[in-house]
Amino acid sequence: MTEPDTPSTQPSTWAYLRYRVNRDLGGALAWFRARWRESRLFRMVAIAFGLFLALWIAVFVWLASDLPEAEALLTYETPLPTVVRGVDGEIVHSYARERRVQLQYADFPQKLIESYLAAEDKTFFSHGGVDFLGTANAVFDYARKAGTGERAVGGSTITQQVAKNLLLGDEYSVSRKLKEMILAGRIEQVLTKQEILELYLNEIPLGRRSFGVQAAARAYFDKDVDDLELHEMAFLAILPKAPERYGRKGQEQAALERRNFVLGQMEANGFITGSERRAAAAKPLGLVTQRRERSVDAGYFLEEVRRELIERFGENAEGGPNSVYAGGLWVRTSLDPQMQLAARDALREGLLRYHGGRAWAGPIATLDVSEGNWASQLQSSPLGISYKDWRVGVVTSRSGQSARIGFADGTEAPLGGLPNALKAGDVIAASPSGNGWNVRTIPEAQGALVVESAQTGRVLAMQGGFDHRLSDFNRATQANRQPGSTIKPFVYAAGLDTGMTPSTQVDNTRFCYYQGAGLGEKCIRGGTGSGGQHPMRYGLEQSQNIMTVQIGMTAGMNNVVQGIEKLGIGKFPAYPSTALGAGETTLVKMVAAYSALANHGRLNPPTLIDYVQDRRGKVLWRADNRDCKGCNMPKWDGKPMPRFGVKGTQAMDARTAFQVMNMLRGAVSRGTATVLNPLGLPLFGKTGTTTGPKDVWFIGGTQQLVAGAYVGFDQPRNMGGYAFGGTIAAPIIKSLIEKTRTKWSDLPPVAPTGVRMVRVDRRSGKRVFDGWPSDDPKSAIIWEAFKPDTEPERYTRQDAIAAKRNEILALIRAGRQNAESAVVETPVEEGDALVEGGID
Numbered sequence: 001m002t003e004p005d006t007p008s009t010q011p012s013t014w015a016y017l018r019y020r021v022n023r024d025l026g027g028a029l030a031w032f033r034a035r036w037r038e039s040r041l042f043r044m045v046a047i048a049f050g051l052f053l054a055l056w057i058a059v060f061v062w063l064a065s066d067l068p069e070a071e072a073l074l075t076y077e078t079p080l081p082t083v084v085r086g087v088d089g090e091i092v093h094s095y096a097r098e099r100r101v102q103l104q105y106a107d108f109p110q111k112l113i114e115s116y117l118a119a120e121d122k123t124f125f126s127h128g129g130v131d132f133l134g135t136a137n138a139v140f141d142y143a144r145k146a147g148t149g150e151r152a153v154g155g156s157t158i159t160q161q162v163a164k165n166l167l168l169g170d171e172y173s174v175s176r177k178l179k180e181m182i183l184a185g186r187i188e189q190v191l192t193k194q195e196i197l198e199l200y201l202n203e204i205p206l207g208r209r210s211f212g213v214q215a216a217a218r219a220y221f222d223k224d225v226d227d228l229e230l231h232e233m234a235f236l237a238i239l240p241k242a243p244e245r246y247g248r249k250g251q252e253q254a255a256l257e258r259r260n261f262v263l264g265q266m267e268a269n270g271f272i273t274g275s276e277r278r279a280a281a282a283k284p285l286g287l288v289t290q291r292r293e294r295s296v297d298a299g300y301f302l303e304e305v306r307r308e309l310i311e312r313f314g315e316n317a318e319g320g321p322n323s324v325y326a327g328g329l330w331v332r333t334s335l336d337p338q339m340q341l342a343a344r345d346a347l348r349e350g351l352l353r354y355h356g357g358r359a360w361a362g363p364i365a366t367l368d369v370s371e372g373n374w375a376s377q378l379q380s381s382p383l384g385i386s387y388k389d390w391r392v393g394v395v396t397s398r399s400g401q402s403a404r405i406g407f408a409d410g411t412e413a414p415l416g417g418l419p420n421a422l423k424a425g426d427v428i429a430a431s432p433s434g435n436g437w438n439v440r441t442i443p444e445a446q447g448a449l450v451v452e453s454a455q456t457g458r459v460l461a462m463q464g465g466f467d468h469r470l471s472d473f474n475r476a477t478q479a480n481r482q483p484g485s486t487i488k489p490f491v492y493a494a495g496l497d498t499g500m501t502p503s504t505q506v507d508n509t510r511f512c513y514y515q516g517a518g519l520g521e522k523c524i525r526g527g528t529g530s531g532g533q534h535p536m537r538y539g540l541e542q543s544q545n546i547m548t549v550q551i552g553m554t555a556g557m558n559n560v561v562q563g564i565e566k567l568g569i570g571k572f573p574a575y576p577s578t579a580l581g582a583g584e585t586t587l588v589k590m591v592a593a594y595s596a597l598a599n600h601g602r603l604n605p606p607t608l609i610d611y612v613q614d615r616r617g618k619v620l621w622r623a624d625n626r627d628c629k630g631c632n633m634p635k636w637d638g639k640p641m642p643r644f645g646v647k648g649t650q651a652m653d654a655r656t657a658f659q660v661m662n663m664l665r666g667a668v669s670r671g672t673a674t675v676l677n678p679l680g681l682p683l684f685g686k687t688g689t690t691t692g693p694k695d696v697w698f699i700g701g702t703q704q705l706v707a708g709a710y711v712g713f714d715q716p717r718n719m720g721g722y723a724f725g726g727t728i729a730a731p732i733i734k735s736l737i738e739k740t741r742t743k744w745s746d747l748p749p750v751a752p753t754g755v756r757m758v759r760v761d762r763r764s765g766k767r768v769f770d771g772w773p774s775d776d777p778k779s780a781i782i783w784e785a786f787k788p789d790t791e792p793e794r795y796t797r798q799d800a801i802a803a804k805r806n807e808i809l810a811l812i813r814a815g816r817q818n819a820e821s822a823v824v825e826t827p828v829e830e831g832d833a834l835v836e837g838g839i840d
Contacts, residue, residue, distance in 0.1 A: 073162075073191060078102045078202055078212075079317060080328030080615060084305060086335040087460065092296040095306055095324050099208070099215035102328070102615075105198040109226055111271070112213060113197065115237040118265035121158040124197075128188050130157060130181050158200050159184040161240070206236065207243035220247060222288045230272065231280035234262045235287075247287060255285055296337045297344060297386055299468025301461070304477060305333055305608050312621065313612075328615030333608055334458035336451075342739035343449045343461040347709065348387065350732035351443040351466055354711060354723070360419035361444035363426035364470055367394050378427070379408040384469035385429055390440055392469075395426045405430055405437050413437050442466060445719065447711035448476035448587045449732060450606075454595040454706050456624075456647060457604025459588070473714070476587045481710060483590055484581040484688030484725070485543045485672075486697045487564070489597065489660045491579045492540050492548070494555040494563050496656045502663055502784050503765025503792040505533040506547045513553075513576060535765030537784070540663045541671035543687065545580055552579035566651045567593040567603055581688060590699055591708040597661045598684070598703045600752045601652035654752040655787050661749065662785040664700065669777040672726045673698060676734050677777060679741075682748050685733070687725030692718045698729035703749040707733050751785065758791050760784040767794045 035042045081096030117124055156164065163183035187196065206216035213236055217225050221232050228236075238246055238258040246255040260281045267277045295302075309324045309331065317326040355361075367377045374394050383392050393405040396412060403422065405415040414436030422428070422439065430437040443466060451461040464474035473479070495504075509531040512523040525531070526546040539547030552560050557574040564572055564583075569590060572583035588606050596603040611622035630642035664684035668676050672687040685700015694716040699708035709732045712719065737744055751757065759768045762782045771781045786792075 073187065073199065076199070077321070077615075078328075079326035082309065082324050082327065082329040082331060084302065084331045084333055084335075086296065086333060086337050087458075088337075089332070090337075092298065092333070092335055092337060093302050094295075095309075097209075097325055099210035099219055100202075100212055101214035101218075102202050102212070103198075103214050103225070105194045107225070108197075108201055108213070109228065109233070111230060112225060112228065112233045112236070113201070114266060114269075114271040115230075115233045115262060116158070116201065116240075118269050118271060119234075119237040119262045120161070120240060122265070122269055124158050125193055127157060128185060130160065130184055156180065157184060159187055159196055161204070162196055162200050163187055204240055205243050206239040207245075207247050220287050229280070229283075230276060231259065231263070231283045232286065234266070234280060235259045235285060237262050252285060259285070296335065296340060298335055298337075298340045298462070299472070300464035300474045300476065301333075301335055301340060301459070301608060303468065303472060304462065304474060305331065308609060309612070322612075322614055322620060329620075330613040330615070330617070332610040332612075334453070334460055334610055335608070336460040336743075339451055339461040339740050339743065340463070342736050343451060343463045343707075346732050346735035346739065347447060347449045347463045348466055349735055350709070350711060350728065351445060351447060353731070354445055354719075354728055355441065355443040358441075358444075360421065360439065360441050362421065363428055364392065364442060365427040366425045367427060369394060369396055369425045374406055374425075375408060375410040378406070381427075382469065382472075383427060385442075385467050386469065387429075387467065388431065390429050390431050391437075392427060393430055393437070395422060395424050395428065398422060398424045415439065442470060445711055445713050446471075446475055447709060447729075447732075448474070448479065449707065449709040449736065450476050450588050450591045451705060451707045451736070452591050452595050452606055454598035454701070454704055455604075457592065457595065457606050458610070458623075459606050459608050460705070462588070462608070475710075475714075478586070479714075480584040480586060481695050481712060481716075482581050482583065482690040483569075483585055484690040484695060484697055485548075486590055486686050486688035486699050486708075486725075487569070487581040487583070488540060488543065488548050488579070489664060489686055490564050490567065490569070490593065491552045491555070491560050492536060492663070493652060493656050493660050494560040495536065495551040496659055497563070497653060498555045498559065500536060500551065500555070501765075501786055501790045501792065502535060502537045502659055503760055503786075504536045505765065506536055506539055506550050508532060508534050508539065508544050508547045508550075511546050511549050511553075511576075535763075537663045537666060537762070537765065540660075540686075541666040543667075543672050549576050549579050552576065563652065564593075567596055568605065568651075569593050581690060587708050587710055590697075591706055594685075594699045594701070594708065595706045596648075596651055597657045597664070598701065598706055598749070599648065599657075600654035601650055601657035602646065602648035602654075603651035604648040655754050655785075658749070658751050658755050659785045659787075661703075662783075666782070668700065672724075673700065673730045674777075675726060675730045676700075676737075679734065679737055681737070681744055681746060684749075685730075687730055689723065689725045692716070693721075693723045694719060696723050696725045696728045698725050698733050700733070702745055703747075704745050705743065707736055709733055709736075754788060756786050756788060756791065757783045758786050760792060765792055767792050769794060 036046065078100065079098070080100050080102055081094045081098070083091055084093040084095070086092040160180045160183075163180050191199075202212040202214075204213070205211050206213070206219075208216070208219040210216040210219040214225050216236050216239065217223050217228055217232070220235070221228065223232070235246075235255065238255065241258070245251055246258065263272070263277045263280050266272045267274055272280075306324065309329070310319075313327065313329065314320040314323040315325060316323050321327060322329060364383060365381070367374055374396060378392075378394050385392050391407060393407045395415065396404045396406040398418070401418060403415040403418055404412050405428070406412045415430065415438070416433060416436055417438040419439060429440040429442055431440050446465050448465065449461070449463045450459060452459050462474075462476050464476040464478075465471050496502075508526040510523050510525045512521055514521050524546065526544065530542070530544060534544070534547065536547070536551065538544070539551070553576060557576065557578065561572045561574045561578060564570065564578075570583060570585045572578045575582070592603065592606045607623040609621075609623055612620045614620055624644075624647065626644045626647060628642055628644050630637075630639075633642075661684045664686055665682065667673050667687070668683045668685055673685050676683050676685065682702055683700055684702075685698060688695070688697035688699075688710075695710055695712035696719065697708070697710045699706070701707050709729045711728050711732070759771070759773060759781055760766060761768050762780055765784075768781050773779055773781050773783050
């Protein structure tokens with residue numbers, strides 16, 4: 001019996017393979033040597049083939065040596081715009097230089113995917129990155145068109161286009177095409193087909209500054225992708241070939257032909273039926289010329305947000321992964337759209353009301369219309385206006401009493417209502433009138449309005465001028481102006497902190513101050529009919545300058561300016577004139593300081609942004625950084641619900657803040673801001689009019705909301721002797737409140753701990769026991785706020801008689817005095833310690 005072979009005696013598989021390779025290779029080498037010796041032609045062909053092979057290897061190594069890594073696409077982040085939401089969570093704006101929206105593969109409709117496959121790459125799901133038949137056709141077409149200046153057909157697959165768009169760039173060369181092919185193969189090894197399509201449909205440039213199909217769907221049809229019809233999907237699929245051509249006016253027929261070709265390709269590939277193709281081909285293009293912008297008219301507010309975001313996160317991708325124009329941030333702001341539109345309209349109404357029947361203020365800008373390209377100049381300018389039916393245009397010609405106006409779209413029309421100074425090239429505002437247009441005047445005086453939540457510091461509305469399209473200078477945050485008498489409440493606060501009370505008697509007869517050895521002492525008398533002693537409340541309600549300076553000097557001007565600085569208003573010099581608003585600050589700082597009065601002395605820095613999230617929803621920054629201990633506990637421990645701590649910093653004694661606010665309610669009831677009294681709200685506030693007058697102010701509100709407005713010329717000058725805060729600025733706030741009445745609380749203000757409400761006689765400030773306050777603003781008895789143990793003495797009948805006698809004597813003296821009695825706001829001589837300040 002034969003023994004089977006043992007493993008040691010059987011030939012191994014590897015040994016057998018080596019044997020076959022050596023035998024076959026040896027035979028091939030022997031054949032090659034024989035042919036090499038016998039045939040000269042064979043030698044030439046072999047050398048040529050070897051050189052070609054070496055050249056191909058060298059070119060491949062050269063092309064592949066500096067190619068980007070395909071693996072980079074695994075972590076690739078689409079550059080996305082920043083989306084801004086308002087206080088209600090709705091989108092109000094986006095910061096974008098390109099239209100981009102990122103979707104996931106599952107978000108793309110199947111028919112949309114098929115339309116792109118039919119138009120661009122029908123073998124996408126079967127090739128390995130390169131369609132060699134298509135590439136051969138492209139090479140042939142390139143050779144045929146060489147030297148003609150025409151661009152050859154691409155022949156690129158979708159994978160190659162991804163390589164070009166994301167990794168290589170759009171250089172038109174053979175080397176770029178070869179690199180594209182190499183990269184396409186690598187991409188196919190790294191990403192799935194679905195991931196490649198997702199990148200492609202999100203990144204492909206499709207014209208009208210849109211990248212990706214969602215952005216293009218909005219740009220061309222004002223729809224989302226899941227709302228598109230078949231013929232609209234087919235149109236989007238033709239755009240990669242000529243993204244800036246098919247959407248233009250005059251190219252409608254070419255676009256229809258190309259769209260219908262794509263529909264035919266979809267039918268040929270079995271994506272749609274013949275009846276679906278015919279129905280879609282019968283429809284017009286349906287392109288929109290203007291899309292609905294998801295943006296609130298809040299240019300000044302949104303520009304402030306943009307500046308803050310750029311400072312914090314950078315502007316472009318080079319500035320960081322969360323940049324404004326590439327990071328895809330989601331920003332929640334405190335913008336209240338209703339309040340913002342009301343603020344815009346209220347300020348505009350006030351500016352137009354002040355401008356009244358004044359003459360034309362001049363052009364917005366000027367253009368050179370001599371060369372006839374005025375339309376392109378106007379189109380490239382940032383100028384515009386959003387007010388009623390007004391439009392910005394340029395005067396194209398002027399001859400006597402006839403003129404024509406041209407607009408950015410190239411249209412022209414007759415222009416009427418011509419000012420004498422109007423000339424060709426002037427950029428103006430105009431409104432429709434009959435068959436033409438009439439000149440309209442943009443108010444020369446400007447101003448600002450801010451609304452803030454007193455308890456949080458969140459800015460709900462901000463209007464920094466008539467229209468941000470005409471001027472992006474934000475007067476709410478960038479204009480440093482004299483606050484005038486709006487600074488007085490903080491002077492009175494210093495007086496209250498140093499022992500005074502709202503009932504403290506203050507002299508309003510005169511104020512004397514030493515000017516130096518050369519000028520000596522100067523005394524300034526109080527206003528006619530208001531001399532003598534008055535309670536502190538009277539001085540604030542009626543904005544008495546002499547009383548204010550007396551209080552400031554008694555409290556110490558160093559204490560006054562320290563209090564002003566603590567409230568974030570600014571660093572002011574410790575001069576008597578500071579008590580009347582001679583320093584400079586901004587509207588937004590003043591509104592924040594008044595909010596502290598309403599918030600029991602707690603100051604919250606004004607904020608426009610609540611928080612910022614990255615593209616995946618992670619919070620990167622938030623304005624409210626208070627901790628809430630126990631808020632994230634996994635299980636309730638049975639204790640009271642955890643709450644956030646108190647917000648803001650205590651910049652003023654809570655009792656002092658309430659006392660000042662309570663006195664300022666009198667300014668609305670019977671003082672300089674009575675125009676607001678008919679609103680029937682528990683409003684407090686203060687008017688301000690700087691010397692000149694050059695600026696007029698009002699700041700105030702309720703314990704929940706505070707609003708402020710000022711009006712003045714950008715280059716300060718006299719506004720006219722009739723201009724006062726109570727007649728120009730306060731009506732603006734009144735209009736704002738009327739437009740947003742439901743947002744303003746009727747609840748009376750809540751006093752902090754340590755405040756006692758006492759009945760006092762309004763004229764003397766003394767305590768009353770035998771009467772009660774009434775709703776009449778002129779009521780003799782009012783509620784006054786006092787700190788413990790500072791209540792005034794009782795008011796008696798003798799006090800009433802003495803007060804009446806003093807009133808009669810004051811009137812007699814007033815009749816004898818010169819009508820031009822000197823007051824502190826009148827021009828002062830050089831070297832005076834008191835310089836310009838508030839006068840109401």
